[in-house]
Amino acid sequence: MKVVIFGLGYVGFTAACCIASQGHTVIGVDVSRRKVDEINAGQAPIVEPQVAEMLSEGLAAGRISARTEIGDALEGAELAIVCVGTPSATDGSHNMGYVADVSRQIAQALKAGPARDAALTVAYRSTFRPGTCEGLVMPIFEAILGDGAPVEIVYNPEFLREGSAVKDYFEPPKIVLGTDGGRPNAAMEALHDGIEAPVFHVGYREAEITKFVDNTWHAVKVAFANEIGRTCLQLGVSAKQVHEIFVSDTKLNISPYYTRPGGAFGGSCLPKDVRALAHIGADTGANLPLVESLLRSNEAHKHRLFEYAAEGLEPGARVLMAGLAFKAGTDDLRESPNVDLARKLLAAGFALEIYDPAIRADMLVGANLGYAYSQLPQLERLLVSRDQAGKGGYARVIVNNATAKDLDLSGVETRDLGSLA
Ligand SMILES: NC(=O)c1ccc[n+]([C@@H]2O[C@H](COP(=O)([O-])OP(=O)(O)OC[C@H]3O[C@@H](n4cnc5c(N)ncnc54)[C@H](O)[C@@H]3O)[C@@H](O)[C@H]2O)c1
Structure with a gap:
């Protein structure tokens, strides 16, 4: 396969060496x-393990060449890969000027060049804000080549790390291919032939956001590790041992648990202990801005869930909430996000009823009782039995937890707040 790579920085040059080593012919274009x-x-x-040797071999085999102008590079090529820089603009967004520039050059070269037998796949590896393929790249191609342009646009985020770029190229954690409707693309299949990794065929936007999600998550992990490390240091606790204990828990800590977008956190432990750790940080001088931000983030999420629950309802609409306790089958209401949601729905004027068979208002005691009644003084009046809930007539049923499984919800509009995924 003939491959043209635009942008010969860390990503583009490494890709050029790796792709040439697989037997493809690579032309690199850089300004x-x-x-x-x-x-x-x-x-x-660039200074990077293995690339110097791979470049020598590629040049000797006539499989690598570089140029500053696109010229006739695309003639006979099946694939163009765009790896130009997307530096920060002054407002923090990515500067997409180089991407726009290269896209225009590719479109103009296709227009000026001979008719093609097959479409050219143009795969973007530069980091893109979601919507860039559809909102920036495609309009450029359409403006120059018109509808039905002989190009297939792919977004293929790059996961290599500097220092282990070649190894990461051949052993990526995953391959993500964003295309129109998630359809597989022949040139990308050929390019990844022999590379073992989970492959995700998704739409453009899902592929585009992947890098932001990954890089931000990695930053959260580092910041979290350092906040815990600072706290340990201030308290004279062994951060090394704490780390060993933390990572040994692959069930709840280093695992997919707690990563699915959905409900807010709550209950009797998480908010209380997060608040207390933030206090320890302030008290000892460790200063923990990430930990301190968690409760604010959770409040923002609770409000968004309320907006989602109430979206489109008529004023005063009759609404049933299925599940009030934080976990189905328990009566612990302390800091249950569902109690907050009920309070917000009542304050917004909806006619709210709550079905939760585990909650009996007359059985609540202690802190549980105090929290429930301080947030929802009308609790007794709001609770309905399964029979009452079954009579229907609700404008919407808000599903907070597994309690909803008791109810026949056929024909009723529901909103599941437990899962946004
Ligand atoms: N460096 C990494 O580890 C890494 C990893 C994954 C993704 N990315 C993303 O990949 C993209 C490239 O990153 P990089 O580190 O390789 O950048 P880089 O700055 O090292 O290289 C970019 C190259 O693009 C060239 N260029 C700019 N405009 C051009 C044009 N019009 N035509 C041809 N070439 C042009 C530049 O001269 C430069 O050589 C960025 O969006 C980055 O966020 C980088």
Whole structure:
């Protein structure tokens, strides 16, 4: 396969070496004359294990060449890969100027070049804000080539890390291919032939957001580790041992648990202990801005769930909430996000009823009783039996937990707040 790579920085140059080593022919295009001259002279423009040897082999086999102008590079090519930089603009967004520039050059070269037998796949590896393929890249191709342009746009995020770029190229944690409707693309299948990794065929936007999700998660992990490390340091606790204990728990800690978007956190432990750790941080001088932000983030989420629950309802509409306790089958209402939701729905003027067979208002005691009544003084009046709930007539049933399984909800509009995924 003939592959043209635009942008010969860390991502593009590494890709050029790796793709050439698989037997494909690679033409690299970069605006930097210095980089292009270095590559053609056998000098790697980046310092990275293995790339210098791979470049020498690629040049010797005639499979790698570089140039500053696109010229006729696309003639006979099946695949173009765009790896130009997307540096931060002054407002924090990505500057997409280089991406727009390269897209225009590719479209103009296709227009000026000979008619093609098959579409050119243009795969973008630069980091894109979701919506860029559809909102920036495609309009550029359409403006220059019109409808039915002989191109297939793919978004294929790059997961390599500097320092282990070649290894990461051949052993990626996953391959994500964003296309129109998630349809597989032949050139990308050929490019990834022999590379073992889970493959995700998704739409453009899901592929585009992947890098942001991953990189932000990695940043959260580092910031969290350092906040816990600082706290340990201030308290004279061994951060090393704490880390060992933490990572040994692959059931709840290092696992998919608690990562699915849905309900807010709550209950008798999480909010209380997060608040107390934030206090320890302030008290000892560890200062824990990430930990401190968690409760604010949770409040923001609770409000968004309320908006979602109430969206489109007529004023004063009759609404049933299935599940009030934090967990189905328990009567612990302390800091249950569902209690907050009920309070917000009542304050917004909806005619609320609550079905939760585990809750008996006359059986609540102690802190549980105090919390429930301070938040929902009307609790006794709001609770309905299964028979009453079964009579229906609700504008919407809000599903908070597994309690809803008791009810026949056929024909009723429901909103499940436990899962946004
Ligand atoms: N570096 C990484 O580890 C990494 C990992 C994953 C994703 N990414 C993303 O990949 C993209 C590229 O990153 P990088 O680190 O390789 O950047 P880089 O700055 O090292 O390289 C970008 C290259 O693009 C060239 N360029 C700019 N405009 C051009 C044009 N019009 N035509 C041809 N070439 C042009 C530049 O001269 C430069 O050589 C960025 O969006 C980045 O966020 C980087």
